[in-house]
Amino acid sequence: MIEPIDILISFIKVIMAMMWFLILALYLTWLERKESAVMQDRVGANRANIFGFRIIGIFQPFADAIKMFFKEDFTPKFSHKFLHNLAPFLSFYFVLVTIATIPFAGDIKIGEKVIKLQVLDLNIGILFVLAMLSLSVYGVLLSGWASNSRWTLLGGLRGAAQLVSYEVALGLSLVGLVMVYPSLKFSAIVESQGALLFGFLPKWGIVLQPLGFIVFFLAAMAESERVPFDLPEAESEIVGYFTEYSGLKWGLYMFTDFMKVLIIACLLTTLFFGGYQVPWLAADGFHFPWGGEWLMSNGLVVALQVLIFNLKVFFFCWLQILIRWTYPRFRYDQLMDFGWKLLIPLCLINIAITGIVMSFIK
Amino acid sequence: MIKQIGFFIEIVKGSIITARHFWVNLFFHILKLFHIKTKRKGAATIQYPDVRQPIAYRHRSMHRLMKHKDGTPRCVVCMLCVTVCPSECIYVEAAEDPDPEIQKYPSQFIIDLTRCCFCGFCVEACPEDAIRMDTDEIELARYDKEELVFDLDKLLG
Ligand code: SF4
Ligand code: SF4
Numbered sequence: 001m002i003e004p005i006d007i008l009i010s011f012i013k014v015i016m017a018m019m020w021f022l023i024l025a026l027y028l029t030w031l032e033r034k035e036s037a038v039m040q041d042r043v044g045a046n047r048a049n050i051f052g053f054r055i056i057g058i059f060q061p062f063a064d065a066i067k068m069f070f071k072e073d074f075t076p077k078f079s080h081k082f083l084h085n086l087a088p089f090l091s092f093y094f095v096l097v098t099i100a101t102i103p104f105a106g107d108i109k110i111g112e113k114v115i116k117l118q119v120l121d122l123n124i125g126i127l128f129v130l131a132m133l134s135l136s137v138y139g140v141l142l143s144g145w146a147s148n149s150r151w152t153l154l155g156g157l158r159g160a161a162q163l164v165s166y167e168v169a170l171g172l173s174l175v176g177l178v179m180v181y182p183s184l185k186f187s188a189i190v191e192s193q194g195a196l197l198f199g200f201l202p203k204w205g206i207v208l209q210p211l212g213f214i215v216f217f218l219a220a221m222a223e224s225e226r227v228p229f230d231l232p233e234a235e236s237e238i239v240g241y242f243t244e245y246s247g248l249k250w251g252l253y254m255f256t257d258f259m260k261v262l263i264i265a266c267l268l269t270t271l272f273f274g275g276y277q278v279p280w281l282a283a284d285g286f287h288f289p290w291g292g293e294w295l296m297s298n299g300l301v302v303a304l305q306v307l308i309f310n311l312k313v314f315f316f317c318w319l320q321i322l323i324r325w326t327y328p329r330f331r332y333d334q335l336m337d338f339g340w341k342l343l344i345p346l347c348l349i350n351i352a353i354t355g356i357v358m359s360f361i362k
Numbered sequence: 363m364i365k366q367i368g369f370f371i372e373i374v375k376g377s378i379i380t381a382r383h384f385w386v387n388l389f390f391h392i393l394k395l396f397h398i399k400t401k402r403k404g405a406a407t408i409q410y411p412d413v414r415q416p417i418a419y420r421h422r423s424m425h426r427l428m429k430h431k432d433g434t435p436r437c438v439v440c441m442l443c444v445t446v447c448p449s450e451c452i453y454v455e456a457a458e459d460p461d462p463e464i465q466k467y468p469s470q471f472i473i474d475l476t477r478c479c480f481c482g483f484c485v486e487a488c489p490e491d492a493i494r495m496d497t498d499e500i501e502l503a504r505y506d507k508e509e510l511v512f513d514l515d516k517l518l519g
Protein backbone atom coordinates (compact mmCIF):
# COMPACT_ATOMS: atom_id res chain seq x y z
CA MET A 1 0.00 0.00 0.00
CA ILE A 2 1.56 3.28 -1.11
CA GLU A 3 0.68 6.24 1.02
CA PRO A 4 0.18 9.65 -0.60
CA ILE A 5 3.00 11.07 1.51
CA ASP A 6 5.41 8.59 -0.08
CA ILE A 7 4.32 9.63 -3.53
CA LEU A 8 4.88 13.25 -2.60
CA ILE A 9 8.32 12.46 -1.23
CA SER A 10 9.29 10.56 -4.36
CA PHE A 11 8.03 13.41 -6.49
CA ILE A 12 10.07 15.95 -4.57
CA LYS A 13 13.12 13.72 -4.82
CA VAL A 14 12.73 13.40 -8.58
CA ILE A 15 12.44 17.15 -8.98
CA MET A 16 15.40 17.84 -6.70
CA ALA A 17 17.67 15.32 -8.38
CA MET A 18 16.76 16.59 -11.82
CA MET A 19 17.28 20.21 -10.82
CA TRP A 20 20.63 19.34 -9.30
CA PHE A 21 21.66 17.49 -12.43
CA LEU A 22 20.50 20.06 -14.97
CA ILE A 23 21.68 23.16 -13.15
CA LEU A 24 25.06 21.65 -12.45
CA ALA A 25 25.35 20.55 -16.07
CA LEU A 26 24.46 24.08 -17.13
CA TYR A 27 27.15 25.48 -14.89
CA LEU A 28 29.59 22.92 -16.12
CA THR A 29 29.62 24.82 -19.42
CA TRP A 30 30.68 27.87 -17.45
CA LEU A 31 33.23 25.88 -15.48
CA GLU A 32 34.68 24.49 -18.68
CA ARG A 33 35.09 27.89 -20.23
CA LYS A 34 36.58 29.39 -17.11
CA GLU A 35 38.85 26.49 -16.28
CA SER A 36 40.24 26.25 -19.78
CA ALA A 37 40.81 30.00 -19.71
CA VAL A 38 42.65 29.95 -16.40
CA MET A 39 44.75 27.03 -17.58
CA GLN A 40 45.75 28.93 -20.68
CA ASP A 41 46.51 32.24 -18.93
CA ARG A 42 43.32 33.82 -20.21
CA VAL A 43 40.35 35.30 -18.40
CA GLY A 44 37.43 33.53 -20.04
CA ALA A 45 33.86 34.63 -20.66
CA ASN A 46 33.20 37.49 -18.27
CA ARG A 47 30.98 39.92 -20.15
CA ALA A 48 27.48 38.56 -19.62
CA ASN A 49 25.79 40.75 -17.06
CA ILE A 50 22.49 41.47 -15.40
CA PHE A 51 22.04 45.20 -14.69
CA GLY A 52 25.76 45.66 -15.06
CA PHE A 53 26.67 43.00 -12.51
CA ARG A 54 29.14 40.64 -14.09
CA ILE A 55 30.37 38.55 -11.13
CA ILE A 56 33.09 36.75 -13.11
CA GLY A 57 30.70 35.83 -15.89
CA ILE A 58 28.40 33.74 -13.74
CA PHE A 59 25.43 34.56 -16.01
CA GLN A 60 27.15 33.25 -19.11
CA PRO A 61 25.24 29.92 -19.23
CA PHE A 62 21.96 31.81 -19.33
CA ALA A 63 23.20 34.04 -22.10
CA ASP A 64 24.23 30.92 -24.00
CA ALA A 65 20.85 29.32 -23.39
CA ILE A 66 18.99 32.39 -24.63
CA LYS A 67 21.14 32.50 -27.71
CA MET A 68 20.45 28.83 -28.34
CA PHE A 69 16.70 29.37 -28.00
CA PHE A 70 16.54 32.16 -30.53
CA LYS A 71 18.72 30.57 -33.13
CA GLU A 72 17.03 29.24 -36.20
CA ASP A 73 16.12 25.61 -35.77
CA PHE A 74 16.97 24.28 -39.18
CA THR A 75 16.12 20.81 -40.40
CA PRO A 76 17.70 20.06 -43.76
CA LYS A 77 15.30 19.08 -46.53
CA PHE A 78 17.16 15.89 -47.34
CA SER A 79 17.01 14.55 -43.79
CA HIS A 80 14.45 12.23 -42.30
CA LYS A 81 12.37 14.74 -40.36
CA PHE A 82 10.94 12.63 -37.58
CA LEU A 83 14.09 10.71 -36.71
CA HIS A 84 16.22 13.82 -37.09
CA ASN A 85 14.11 15.55 -34.47
CA LEU A 86 13.87 12.52 -32.22
CA ALA A 87 17.61 11.76 -31.99
CA PRO A 88 18.78 14.54 -29.64
CA PHE A 89 15.91 13.87 -27.28
CA LEU A 90 16.81 10.19 -27.12
CA SER A 91 20.39 10.97 -26.16
CA PHE A 92 19.30 13.54 -23.64
CA TYR A 93 16.64 11.38 -22.04
CA PHE A 94 18.75 8.31 -21.52
CA VAL A 95 21.52 10.28 -19.87
CA LEU A 96 19.05 12.19 -17.73
CA VAL A 97 17.43 9.11 -16.19
CA THR A 98 20.74 7.75 -14.89
CA ILE A 99 20.77 10.34 -12.12
CA ALA A 100 17.87 8.50 -10.50
CA THR A 101 20.13 5.79 -9.11
CA ILE A 102 22.86 7.95 -7.59
CA PRO A 103 22.76 8.16 -3.78
CA PHE A 104 23.44 11.70 -2.58
CA ALA A 105 23.69 11.01 1.15
CA GLY A 106 22.69 8.60 3.85
CA ASP A 107 19.19 8.36 5.30
CA ILE A 108 17.43 11.37 6.74
CA LYS A 109 15.19 10.74 9.71
CA ILE A 110 12.23 13.06 10.00
CA GLY A 111 10.14 11.90 12.92
CA GLU A 112 9.21 8.31 12.16
CA LYS A 113 10.04 8.51 8.48
CA VAL A 114 13.38 7.40 7.08
CA ILE A 115 14.02 8.99 3.73
CA LYS A 116 16.73 7.79 1.39
CA LEU A 117 18.42 10.59 -0.49
CA GLN A 118 18.29 8.61 -3.68
CA VAL A 119 15.45 8.65 -6.17
CA LEU A 120 15.36 4.99 -7.00
CA ASP A 121 17.34 2.33 -5.18
CA LEU A 122 17.38 -0.32 -7.87
CA ASN A 123 19.02 -3.57 -6.95
CA ILE A 124 20.54 -3.64 -10.43
CA GLY A 125 21.73 -0.02 -10.21
CA ILE A 126 25.05 -0.47 -12.00
CA LEU A 127 23.50 -2.45 -14.82
CA PHE A 128 20.76 0.16 -15.16
CA VAL A 129 23.23 3.00 -15.52
CA LEU A 130 25.38 1.07 -17.99
CA ALA A 131 22.30 0.12 -20.01
CA MET A 132 21.03 3.68 -20.16
CA LEU A 133 24.43 5.00 -21.18
CA SER A 134 24.56 2.42 -23.97
CA LEU A 135 21.07 3.31 -25.09
CA SER A 136 22.14 6.90 -25.56
CA VAL A 137 24.32 5.55 -28.38
CA TYR A 138 21.11 5.26 -30.36
CA GLY A 139 20.80 9.01 -30.33
CA VAL A 140 24.25 9.21 -31.91
CA LEU A 141 23.49 6.55 -34.48
CA LEU A 142 20.10 7.98 -35.34
CA SER A 143 21.35 11.51 -35.79
CA GLY A 144 24.14 10.25 -37.99
CA TRP A 145 21.79 8.22 -40.12
CA ALA A 146 18.71 10.44 -40.21
CA SER A 147 20.57 13.60 -41.18
CA ASN A 148 21.33 11.86 -44.45
CA SER A 149 24.60 13.62 -45.04
CA ARG A 150 27.98 11.98 -45.38
CA TRP A 151 29.69 13.86 -42.58
CA THR A 152 27.08 12.93 -40.07
CA LEU A 153 27.08 9.38 -41.31
CA LEU A 154 30.84 9.20 -40.80
CA GLY A 155 30.50 10.73 -37.37
CA GLY A 156 27.67 8.40 -36.46
CA LEU A 157 29.61 5.33 -37.57
CA ARG A 158 32.69 6.39 -35.66
CA GLY A 159 30.57 7.18 -32.65
CA ALA A 160 28.82 3.85 -32.69
CA ALA A 161 32.08 1.92 -33.12
CA GLN A 162 33.78 3.85 -30.34
CA LEU A 163 30.93 3.69 -27.89
CA VAL A 164 30.24 0.01 -28.45
CA SER A 165 33.90 -0.95 -28.01
CA TYR A 166 34.38 1.12 -24.88
CA GLU A 167 31.14 -0.20 -23.48
CA VAL A 168 32.88 -3.55 -23.10
CA ALA A 169 35.76 -2.12 -21.09
CA LEU A 170 33.36 -0.01 -19.04
CA GLY A 171 31.30 -3.03 -18.05
CA LEU A 172 34.25 -5.34 -17.43
CA SER A 173 36.11 -2.83 -15.29
CA LEU A 174 33.23 -2.87 -12.85
CA VAL A 175 33.16 -6.67 -12.52
CA GLY A 176 36.03 -6.62 -10.03
CA LEU A 177 34.23 -3.98 -8.01
CA VAL A 178 31.02 -5.98 -7.96
CA MET A 179 33.02 -8.99 -6.76
CA VAL A 180 34.53 -7.04 -3.88
CA TYR A 181 31.33 -5.43 -2.67
CA PRO A 182 29.05 -8.23 -3.63
CA SER A 183 26.19 -6.07 -4.84
CA LEU A 184 24.94 -4.21 -7.89
CA LYS A 185 23.03 -1.83 -5.71
CA PHE A 186 24.54 1.63 -5.41
CA SER A 187 23.36 2.19 -1.86
CA ALA A 188 24.82 -1.14 -0.73
CA ILE A 189 28.13 -0.41 -2.46
CA VAL A 190 28.41 2.99 -0.84
CA GLU A 191 27.49 1.58 2.54
CA SER A 192 30.17 -1.07 2.37
CA GLN A 193 32.67 1.62 1.42
CA GLY A 194 32.03 3.20 4.81
CA ALA A 195 33.76 0.27 6.51
CA LEU A 196 37.43 0.39 7.41
CA LEU A 197 40.34 -1.62 6.14
CA PHE A 198 43.01 -2.62 8.71
CA GLY A 199 41.12 -0.48 11.17
CA PHE A 200 41.99 2.92 9.71
CA LEU A 201 41.92 3.00 5.90
CA PRO A 202 38.49 3.78 4.41
CA LYS A 203 37.41 0.83 2.32
CA TRP A 204 36.94 2.85 -0.84
CA GLY A 205 36.89 1.39 -4.32
CA ILE A 206 40.13 3.14 -5.23
CA VAL A 207 41.92 1.26 -2.45
CA LEU A 208 40.52 -2.14 -3.33
CA GLN A 209 40.37 -1.74 -7.10
CA PRO A 210 43.06 0.69 -8.28
CA LEU A 211 43.38 -0.96 -11.68
CA GLY A 212 39.61 -1.10 -12.08
CA PHE A 213 39.47 2.59 -11.29
CA ILE A 214 41.99 3.53 -13.95
CA VAL A 215 40.29 1.44 -16.61
CA PHE A 216 36.85 2.67 -15.67
CA PHE A 217 38.01 6.26 -15.70
CA LEU A 218 39.57 5.98 -19.15
CA ALA A 219 36.65 4.06 -20.62
CA ALA A 220 34.20 6.53 -19.13
CA MET A 221 36.15 9.44 -20.60
CA ALA A 222 35.83 7.73 -23.95
CA GLU A 223 32.12 7.27 -23.37
CA SER A 224 31.64 10.99 -22.85
CA GLU A 225 33.00 11.62 -26.38
CA ARG A 226 35.11 14.57 -25.46
CA VAL A 227 38.69 15.34 -26.39
CA PRO A 228 40.92 13.25 -26.44
CA PHE A 229 38.27 10.75 -27.50
CA ASP A 230 36.13 13.11 -29.55
CA LEU A 231 36.31 11.35 -32.90
CA PRO A 232 32.53 11.08 -33.28
CA GLU A 233 32.19 14.80 -32.77
CA ALA A 234 35.43 16.16 -34.11
CA GLU A 235 34.44 19.71 -33.32
CA SER A 236 37.49 21.16 -34.96
CA GLU A 237 36.69 19.87 -38.42
CA ILE A 238 32.93 19.37 -38.02
CA VAL A 239 32.76 15.81 -39.20
CA GLY A 240 30.48 14.82 -36.40
CA TYR A 241 27.12 13.24 -36.03
CA PHE A 242 25.46 16.56 -35.22
CA THR A 243 26.80 18.49 -38.17
CA GLU A 244 23.27 19.03 -39.52
CA TYR A 245 21.84 20.24 -36.24
CA SER A 246 21.33 23.81 -35.21
CA GLY A 247 19.74 25.86 -32.50
CA LEU A 248 18.18 24.14 -29.56
CA LYS A 249 18.64 20.60 -30.81
CA TRP A 250 22.35 21.13 -31.21
CA GLY A 251 22.32 22.70 -27.77
CA LEU A 252 20.70 19.56 -26.44
CA TYR A 253 23.57 17.46 -27.76
CA MET A 254 26.08 19.82 -26.22
CA PHE A 255 24.19 19.70 -22.97
CA THR A 256 24.04 15.92 -23.03
CA ASP A 257 27.81 15.95 -23.27
CA PHE A 258 28.12 17.94 -20.10
CA MET A 259 25.54 15.76 -18.40
CA LYS A 260 27.67 12.77 -19.30
CA VAL A 261 30.68 14.42 -17.70
CA LEU A 262 28.64 14.98 -14.59
CA ILE A 263 27.23 11.48 -14.45
CA ILE A 264 30.70 10.03 -14.93
CA ALA A 265 31.92 12.15 -12.05
CA CYS A 266 28.99 10.85 -10.00
CA LEU A 267 29.77 7.25 -10.90
CA LEU A 268 33.46 7.63 -10.12
CA THR A 269 32.61 9.16 -6.78
CA THR A 270 29.97 6.60 -5.91
CA LEU A 271 31.84 3.52 -7.01
CA PHE A 272 35.47 4.32 -6.31
CA PHE A 273 35.64 7.25 -3.92
CA GLY A 274 33.18 6.25 -1.30
CA GLY A 275 30.19 8.18 -2.59
CA TYR A 276 28.91 10.36 0.20
CA GLN A 277 31.13 8.65 2.79
CA VAL A 278 33.40 10.86 4.81
CA PRO A 279 36.29 8.89 6.31
CA TRP A 280 35.39 7.67 9.81
CA LEU A 281 31.97 9.32 9.74
CA ALA A 282 29.19 6.97 10.73
CA ALA A 283 25.48 7.73 10.96
CA ASP A 284 25.90 9.22 14.45
CA GLY A 285 29.14 11.15 14.07
CA PHE A 286 32.87 10.68 13.74
CA HIS A 287 34.63 7.65 15.21
CA PHE A 288 38.34 8.18 14.77
CA PRO A 289 40.62 5.17 14.55
CA TRP A 290 42.85 6.63 17.25
CA GLY A 291 39.97 6.47 19.64
CA GLY A 292 38.36 9.91 19.53
CA GLU A 293 34.66 10.41 19.00
CA TRP A 294 32.63 13.37 17.87
CA LEU A 295 28.92 12.75 17.88
CA MET A 296 26.67 14.76 15.63
CA SER A 297 22.96 14.98 14.94
CA ASN A 298 21.49 13.19 11.95
CA GLY A 299 20.79 16.40 10.06
CA LEU A 300 24.38 17.59 10.40
CA VAL A 301 25.75 14.25 9.26
CA VAL A 302 23.53 14.26 6.17
CA ALA A 303 24.47 17.84 5.35
CA LEU A 304 28.14 16.94 5.64
CA GLN A 305 27.64 13.92 3.42
CA VAL A 306 25.85 15.92 0.73
CA LEU A 307 28.61 18.50 0.86
CA ILE A 308 31.37 15.95 0.57
CA PHE A 309 29.58 14.16 -2.25
CA ASN A 310 29.30 17.40 -4.18
CA LEU A 311 32.93 18.21 -3.54
CA LYS A 312 34.04 14.85 -4.86
CA VAL A 313 31.82 15.21 -7.93
CA PHE A 314 33.20 18.68 -8.47
CA PHE A 315 36.74 17.39 -8.25
CA PHE A 316 36.11 14.78 -10.94
CA CYS A 317 34.42 17.30 -13.19
CA TRP A 318 37.47 19.48 -12.75
CA LEU A 319 39.77 16.58 -13.56
CA GLN A 320 37.84 15.66 -16.69
CA ILE A 321 37.89 19.22 -17.95
CA LEU A 322 41.60 19.42 -17.21
CA ILE A 323 42.17 16.30 -19.29
CA ARG A 324 39.96 17.58 -22.05
CA TRP A 325 42.00 20.78 -22.34
CA THR A 326 45.40 19.15 -22.03
CA TYR A 327 45.59 16.37 -24.57
CA PRO A 328 45.29 16.25 -28.32
CA ARG A 329 43.03 13.72 -29.96
CA PHE A 330 43.77 10.07 -30.59
CA ARG A 331 44.05 8.78 -34.08
CA TYR A 332 41.23 6.41 -34.91
CA ASP A 333 43.33 3.23 -35.01
CA GLN A 334 45.06 4.25 -31.78
CA LEU A 335 41.66 4.71 -30.22
CA MET A 336 40.56 1.23 -31.18
CA ASP A 337 43.91 -0.26 -30.14
CA PHE A 338 43.68 1.49 -26.84
CA GLY A 339 40.24 0.11 -26.18
CA TRP A 340 40.60 -3.45 -27.37
CA LYS A 341 44.29 -4.17 -26.85
CA LEU A 342 44.96 -2.31 -23.62
CA LEU A 343 41.84 -1.60 -21.61
CA ILE A 344 40.04 -4.90 -22.09
CA PRO A 345 43.08 -7.08 -21.26
CA LEU A 346 43.65 -4.87 -18.22
CA CYS A 347 40.04 -5.50 -17.20
CA LEU A 348 40.52 -9.24 -17.50
CA ILE A 349 43.76 -9.10 -15.51
CA ASN A 350 41.96 -7.07 -12.88
CA ILE A 351 39.18 -9.63 -12.63
CA ALA A 352 41.70 -12.46 -12.35
CA ILE A 353 43.75 -10.71 -9.66
CA THR A 354 40.64 -9.80 -7.71
CA GLY A 355 39.46 -13.39 -7.85
CA ILE A 356 42.80 -14.80 -6.70
CA VAL A 357 43.17 -12.33 -3.84
CA MET A 358 39.63 -12.93 -2.71
CA SER A 359 40.05 -16.69 -2.75
CA PHE A 360 43.11 -16.32 -0.50
CA ILE A 361 41.40 -14.02 1.93
CA LYS A 362 38.24 -16.09 2.25
CA MET B 363 57.08 -1.43 -23.93
CA ILE B 364 59.72 0.86 -22.39
CA LYS B 365 58.80 3.44 -25.02
CA GLN B 366 55.14 3.19 -24.12
CA ILE B 367 55.91 3.74 -20.45
CA GLY B 368 57.96 6.77 -21.47
CA PHE B 369 54.96 8.14 -23.36
CA PHE B 370 52.77 7.53 -20.38
CA ILE B 371 55.10 9.48 -18.11
CA GLU B 372 55.11 12.37 -20.57
CA ILE B 373 51.32 12.30 -20.72
CA VAL B 374 51.06 12.57 -16.96
CA LYS B 375 53.68 15.32 -16.97
CA GLY B 376 51.58 17.24 -19.45
CA SER B 377 48.57 17.27 -17.23
CA ILE B 378 50.69 18.27 -14.26
CA ILE B 379 51.88 21.29 -16.24
CA THR B 380 48.35 22.36 -17.11
CA ALA B 381 47.17 21.76 -13.57
CA ARG B 382 50.05 23.87 -12.24
CA HIS B 383 49.08 26.68 -14.60
CA PHE B 384 45.52 26.39 -13.38
CA TRP B 385 46.33 26.63 -9.69
CA VAL B 386 48.97 29.33 -9.99
CA ASN B 387 46.73 31.49 -12.15
CA LEU B 388 43.75 30.84 -9.91
CA PHE B 389 45.81 31.97 -6.93
CA PHE B 390 46.60 35.28 -8.61
CA HIS B 391 43.00 35.71 -9.74
CA ILE B 392 41.83 35.25 -6.16
CA LEU B 393 44.39 37.74 -4.91
CA LYS B 394 43.04 40.21 -7.45
CA LEU B 395 39.51 39.53 -6.28
CA PHE B 396 40.56 40.73 -2.83
CA HIS B 397 42.26 43.78 -4.38
CA ILE B 398 45.72 42.61 -3.41
CA LYS B 399 48.16 44.06 -5.90
CA THR B 400 50.76 41.68 -7.30
CA LYS B 401 53.33 42.16 -9.99
CA ARG B 402 52.34 38.95 -11.71
CA LYS B 403 48.91 38.70 -13.27
CA GLY B 404 46.70 35.65 -13.46
CA ALA B 405 46.02 36.18 -17.13
CA ALA B 406 47.76 37.80 -20.06
CA THR B 407 44.46 39.12 -21.38
CA ILE B 408 43.97 42.81 -22.13
CA GLN B 409 40.30 43.68 -21.54
CA TYR B 410 40.06 45.27 -24.96
CA PRO B 411 37.24 47.79 -25.19
CA ASP B 412 37.84 48.91 -21.61
CA VAL B 413 41.62 48.85 -21.74
CA ARG B 414 43.37 49.82 -24.95
CA GLN B 415 46.88 49.25 -26.07
CA PRO B 416 48.60 52.08 -27.95
CA ILE B 417 48.48 51.31 -31.66
CA ALA B 418 51.83 50.50 -33.19
CA TYR B 419 53.60 53.26 -35.10
CA ARG B 420 53.58 51.47 -38.47
CA HIS B 421 50.02 50.22 -38.28
CA ARG B 422 47.60 50.45 -41.20
CA SER B 423 44.16 51.75 -40.41
CA MET B 424 41.39 53.64 -42.20
CA HIS B 425 42.60 55.58 -45.27
CA ARG B 426 42.69 59.32 -45.60
CA LEU B 427 43.55 61.64 -48.49
CA MET B 428 46.06 64.41 -47.95
CA LYS B 429 45.37 68.01 -48.90
CA HIS B 430 47.30 70.91 -50.33
CA LYS B 431 47.57 74.03 -48.23
CA ASP B 432 44.51 75.44 -49.96
CA GLY B 433 42.43 72.39 -49.14
CA THR B 434 42.34 70.71 -52.53
CA PRO B 435 43.33 67.03 -52.64
CA ARG B 436 46.97 66.28 -53.27
CA CYS B 437 46.03 63.41 -55.55
CA VAL B 438 46.95 63.86 -59.23
CA VAL B 439 44.94 60.87 -60.50
CA CYS B 440 47.96 58.94 -61.71
CA MET B 441 45.98 55.75 -61.21
CA LEU B 442 48.91 53.99 -59.56
CA CYS B 443 46.94 53.10 -56.47
CA VAL B 444 44.05 51.86 -58.59
CA THR B 445 46.42 49.66 -60.55
CA VAL B 446 48.30 48.26 -57.59
CA CYS B 447 45.30 47.57 -55.40
CA PRO B 448 44.96 43.77 -55.22
CA SER B 449 41.34 43.96 -54.16
CA GLU B 450 40.37 46.43 -56.87
CA CYS B 451 38.52 48.54 -54.41
CA ILE B 452 39.66 52.02 -55.41
CA TYR B 453 37.77 53.98 -58.03
CA VAL B 454 39.14 57.34 -59.17
CA GLU B 455 37.68 59.68 -61.74
CA ALA B 456 39.75 62.55 -63.10
CA ALA B 457 38.78 66.10 -63.88
CA GLU B 458 40.89 68.89 -65.36
CA ASP B 459 42.60 71.09 -62.88
CA PRO B 460 42.68 74.82 -63.68
CA ASP B 461 46.35 74.82 -62.65
CA PRO B 462 48.32 73.61 -65.71
CA GLU B 463 51.16 72.46 -63.41
CA ILE B 464 48.91 69.85 -61.85
CA GLN B 465 46.70 69.02 -64.83
CA LYS B 466 44.30 66.66 -63.08
CA TYR B 467 42.41 66.40 -59.81
CA PRO B 468 40.04 63.68 -58.61
CA SER B 469 36.39 64.52 -59.10
CA GLN B 470 35.55 61.19 -57.51
CA PHE B 471 37.66 59.05 -55.21
CA ILE B 472 35.89 56.01 -53.84
CA ILE B 473 37.38 53.34 -51.61
CA ASP B 474 35.16 50.35 -51.03
CA LEU B 475 36.27 49.14 -47.62
CA THR B 476 34.11 46.04 -47.83
CA ARG B 477 36.72 44.75 -50.26
CA CYS B 478 39.87 46.38 -48.93
CA CYS B 479 42.35 43.98 -47.33
CA PHE B 480 44.43 46.72 -45.69
CA CYS B 481 47.58 45.69 -47.49
CA GLY B 482 48.79 49.28 -47.71
CA PHE B 483 49.96 48.96 -51.30
CA CYS B 484 48.06 52.07 -52.30
CA VAL B 485 50.05 54.09 -49.78
CA GLU B 486 53.31 52.63 -51.03
CA ALA B 487 52.44 53.26 -54.65
CA CYS B 488 51.35 56.86 -54.41
CA PRO B 489 54.03 59.20 -55.85
CA GLU B 490 52.43 62.28 -54.32
CA ASP B 491 51.98 60.99 -50.77
CA ALA B 492 48.33 61.76 -51.31
CA ILE B 493 46.90 58.74 -49.56
CA ARG B 494 47.80 57.54 -46.10
CA MET B 495 46.54 54.95 -43.66
CA ASP B 496 47.30 56.54 -40.34
CA THR B 497 43.96 57.68 -38.94
CA ASP B 498 44.14 55.27 -35.95
CA GLU B 499 40.64 54.17 -36.82
CA ILE B 500 40.62 50.40 -36.55
CA GLU B 501 37.09 49.73 -35.41
CA LEU B 502 35.46 49.77 -38.79
CA ALA B 503 32.50 47.47 -38.25
CA ARG B 504 29.23 48.98 -39.45
CA TYR B 505 25.63 47.86 -39.48
CA ASP B 506 25.26 48.87 -43.11
CA LYS B 507 27.49 47.89 -45.99
CA GLU B 508 26.84 51.20 -47.73
CA GLU B 509 28.50 53.07 -44.89
CA LEU B 510 31.76 51.32 -45.71
CA VAL B 511 32.02 52.84 -49.17
CA PHE B 512 33.99 56.01 -48.56
CA ASP B 513 33.90 58.83 -51.08
CA LEU B 514 36.08 61.88 -51.61
CA ASP B 515 34.49 64.08 -48.97
CA LYS B 516 34.72 61.46 -46.27
CA LEU B 517 38.29 60.56 -47.20
CA LEU B 518 39.40 64.16 -47.11
CA GLY B 519 37.88 64.26 -43.64
S1 SF4 C 1 45.02 49.00 -48.61
FE1 SF4 C 1 45.38 47.55 -50.27
S2 SF4 C 1 43.34 46.72 -50.67
FE2 SF4 C 1 43.03 48.56 -49.46
S3 SF4 C 1 42.71 50.18 -50.96
FE3 SF4 C 1 44.89 50.16 -50.50
S4 SF4 C 1 45.79 48.82 -52.05
FE4 SF4 C 1 43.59 48.44 -52.07
S1 SF4 D 1 48.42 56.89 -56.38
FE1 SF4 D 1 48.16 58.78 -55.19
S2 SF4 D 1 48.12 60.39 -56.74
FE2 SF4 D 1 47.86 58.46 -57.85
S3 SF4 D 1 45.66 58.25 -57.99
FE3 SF4 D 1 46.22 57.15 -56.14
S4 SF4 D 1 46.04 58.68 -54.52
FE4 SF4 D 1 46.02 59.79 -56.47
